[in-house]
Amino acid sequence: MAANQFERNGKGRKVLKELFANPEKASMIHYSCEGFYNLPDGRSPRITSIAIRKLDNAQTESFSIHQVAEIRGTGLGSGLIART
Numbered sequence: 001m002a003a004n005q006f007e008r009n010g011k012g013r014k015v016l017k018e019l020f021a022n023p024e025k026a027s028m029i030h031y032s033c034e035g036f037y038n039l040p041d042g043r044s045p046r047i048t049s050i051a052i053r054k055l056d057n058a059q060t061e062s063f064s065i066h067q068v069a070e071i072r073g074t075g076l077g078s079g080l081i082a083r084t
Contacts, residue, residue, distance in 0.1 A: 023056035 019026040029052050033045040049064040 019055065023054075026055040028053045028055060 031050045051062040053060040
């Protein structure tokens with residue numbers, strides 16, 4: 001099992017090295033979600049924010065559902081998020 005993890009780490013490092021060698025072709029995506037432990041109905045947590053960063057120039061765009069609700073002056077339960 002350790003060798004398998006070692007191989008995966010090596011492959012991951014190789015991919016990262018290739019991305020940083022050609023940063024104009026790569027973007028990093030990060031997302032966050034609501035907590036896992038406060039979901040009594042067992043559903044999957046909702047994604048609450050997303051950020052995308054260009055690797056070559058560090059330009060970052062972000063979206064947060066909380067920020068949109070704040071700008072609109074609405075609460076999160078007011079139809080801003082579709083419940084399924």
